[in-house]
Amino acid sequence: MRRTVPMVLTFCAGFIMVLDGFFNISFINGFANRYLMRSVTLSVAWAAGIGALNIVRLHVRNITTKRTNYQYSYILLGFFFFMLISGVVLERHTTNPFYQFVYSSFQAQLSAAVFSLSSFYLASSSYRAFRARSLEATLLLVAAVFVISGSVPMGAAIWSGFPTVSQWLMKYINDSTMRAFTIGSTMGTLSQCVRNLVGIERGHLRGSEGG
Amino acid sequence: MDTTALSDALRPFLSSWLRSDSNRLSFTAFIFFAFFITMVIYYWRMSLGEKPMPKLRRIPGLDALDESIGRATEMGRPIVFVPGMSGFSAPTYAALTIMGYVADQVARYDTRMIVCYRYPEVLAVGSSIVQTSYLEQGKRDAFRADDHRFLSSDQFGYASGVCGILQRERAASQHIFGSMAAEAIILAEVGNVVGAIQIAGQTGSLQQPYLFAACDYTLMVEELYVASAYLSQDRLRIGMLAAQDISKSVLIILIVIGAFLMTFGSNFIDRILTLY
Numbered sequence: 001m002r003r004t005v006p007m008v009l010t011f012c013a014g015f016i017m018v019l020d021g022f023f024n025i026s027f028i029n030g031f032a033n034r035y036l037m038r039s040v041t042l043s044v045a046w047a048a049g050i051g052a053l054n055i056v057r058l059h060v061r062n063i064t065t066k067r068t069n070y071q072y073s074y075i076l077l078g079f080f081f082f083m084l085i086s087g088v089v090l091e092r093h094t095t096n097p098f099y100q101f102v103y104s105s106f107q108a109q110l111s112a113a114v115f116s117l118s119s120f121y122l123a124s125s126s127y128r129a130f131r132a133r134s135l136e137a138t139l140l141l142v143a144a145v146f147v148i149s150g151s152v153p154m155g156a157a158i159w160s161g162f163p164t165v166s167q168w169l170m171k172y173i174n175d176s177t178m179r180a181f182t183i184g185s186t187m188g189t190l191s192q193c194v195r196n197l198v199g200i201e202r203g204h205l206r207g208s209e210g211g
Numbered sequence: 212m213d214t215t216a217l218s219d220a221l222r223p224f225l226s227s228w229l230r231s232d233s234n235r236l237s238f239t240a241f242i243f244f245a246f247f248i249t250m251v252i253y254y255w256r257m258s259l260g261e262k263p264m265p266k267l268r269r270i271p272g273l274d275a276l277d278e279s280i281g282r283a284t285e286m287g288r289p290i291v292f293v294p295g296m297s298g299f300s301a302p303t304y305a306a307l308t309i310m311g312y313v314a315d316q317v318a319r320y321d322t323r324m325i326v327c328y329r330y331p332e333v334l335a336v337g338s339s340i341v342q343t344s345y346l347e348q349g350k351r352d353a354f355r356a357d358d359h360r361f362l363s364s365d366q367f368g369y370a371s372g373v374c375g376i377l378q379r380e381r382a383a384s385q386h387i388f389g390s391m392a393a394e395a396i397i398l399a400e401v402g403n404v405v406g407a408i409q410i411a412g413q414t415g416s417l418q419q420p421y422l423f424a425a426c427d428y429t430l431m432v433e434e435l436y437v438a439s440a441y442l443s444q445d446r447l448r449i450g451m452l453a454a455q456d457i458s459k460s461v462l463i464i465l466i467v468i469g470a471f472l473m474t475f476g477s478n479f480i481d482r483i484l485t486l487y
Contacts, residue, residue, distance in 0.1 A: 022241050024228055044298065044332060051331030051361040058357055069379065107365065114367035118393055121400035122421070128403075129424035181416035181432045183462060188433035189414065190244075191455040192301040194251060200447055201439060203308030206340045 007199040014197040055080060079106075143169055214482040225487045235485040247458045254450030264449045265456075272410050272428040273441050276309070276386070279408045280316045283383035289323035289358075291382040293373060293398060294337055295389015295413070296366065298330040301436070302414045306389035307333075307340060308439040309412075313386060314344035318353070325358045325376055329369045334361045370394035374401040387411040387426070388435060391418045399425035412438070 013036055019025060020032035059073035083102070090096040094103075132138040149155030150166020195201035221238070229237055258264060283290045292313060294306040310326070317324045318341075326341065328334040338359040345354040362372030374397060377385065385402040387395065391413040402409045403425055411422040412430030422429045430438075436455075440448035469480035 022230060022237075022244070024226075024230055044330075047330070047332035047335060049331075050335050051328075051364070054331065054334060054359070054361040058360060061357060107368070110371075111365055111367040114371045114397065115393065118396050121396045121425075125396060125400055125403075125421065125424040178416040181419060183459065184431075184433035185414045185416065187455050187459045187462075188305075188436035189301040190247060190458075191451055192305055192436045194248070195439075195448070195451055196301075196304055200451060201304065201308065203311045203439060204304055204336055204340070206311050206343045 250454035258450040279384035288383035
């Protein structure tokens with residue numbers, strides 16, 4: 001029963017969305033937009049509370065049991081409640097200039113700092129990938145030499161053909177491979193959705209069996 | 212053949228019941244969807260009979276799941292599982308299916324698995340799946356709720372949280388499945404720094420090269436969706452994959468014919484596909 005009800009709900013909601021996607025049926029189109037889409041928003045909003053509880057519970061337990069590096073949990077909880085309370089209490093809530101200042105000075109900057117690390121990680125992973133250990137790796141290395149050389153001014157200064165070869169590799173070899181990935185991914189997504197819809201795929205419902 | 216006349220003739224009939232689309236692909240999408248569903252029904256019926264089902268080829272990335280769990284068990288270090296960067300979407304469902312398989316194994320061998328979530332709704336479902344695995348093994352008390360962590364909905368806040376866990380816990384294995392974006396390379400490289408065996412599978416084409424470069428095993432895009440059939444060897448699920456492959460073959464044939472005709476100056480396939 002605990003598994004059947006979610007499966008029936010999934011089928012009904014999914015079937016209505018499929019009908020809404022393809023057909024002009026005013027009742028179905030209205031129901032999908034007015035109720036189903038809103039119910040997704042409501043569910044996600046409700047789940048935010050679960051996330052907040054999970055964070056607070058984990059870090060309070062870190063502090064009370066004095067786990068390794070528990071001091072950082074004070075900082076996390078401090079900022080968590082500071083942002084939560086100021087977002088609720090301050091006038092204009094999350095659009096308040098003070099709230100915006102704290103958000104853009106801490107969160108946005110730290111986020112940008114982490115993102116900037118990806119360029120270094122790209123270099124280190126490329127270094128490992130471009131070692132000619134096999135025929136495939138050698139082909140990758142040769143292609144990479146042409147693409148990298150064609151993308152920087154120094155490459156064109158060494159040989160004027162580098163940019164042309166680079167563009168050819170990107171336009172024909174790279175693009176067609178990426179499109180093959182996209183077609184495969186889209187077909188896989190369609191298949192996964194149909195499996196979920198008709199209840200063949202039930203991996204996500206395993207939790208419904210437990211006590 | 213004059214496809215404009217055909218399009219004009221079909222338009223009044225189709226517009227009464229079929230939604231229109233600015234790319235004029237509605238009718239094609241509907242026909243293709245109907246074809247796919249027909250294939251699904253055909254293979255569904257076939258899976259109920261005795262006829263042999265198509266064989267699945269070996270997928271090293273999925274075979275390596277047991278190896279990575281065994282390694283973590285032997286080293287006494289945890290597995291870090293990343294179920295993707297999106298909420299409930301097709302890649303997340305596929306990731307949760309794989310997580311269920313890994314959870315069965317970690318519950319059996321008493322290996323620790325830390326799951327890092329970006330969305331709380333996935334946390335609620337994911338932790339229930341793992342808890343069920345422990346219950347099925349009769350190890351209710353061994354389930355650690357603290358190992359299911361909602362880190363942040365912010366993309367790079369989440370990435371830095373996973374990196375911190377990888378380094379502090381000295382993870383033996385990292386499993387990255389689901390939908391990934393720019394943080395994929397960060398997670399994979401940090402996993403590499405801590406010496407974790409890494410298996411990744413995601414659906415976006417852009418992140419695929421990074422994972423190939425940084426991980427030990429990488430599933431090729433749609434192989435992520437094959438996991439449930441591959442791990443269970445269930446006839447019905449294998450049948451669904453066959454339906455998917457037949458439909459994809461039709462697309463490939465259309466692309467080849469379209470490219471061939473286009474080379475000789477005819478855009479017939481293009482015009483047929485964009486009737487309405």
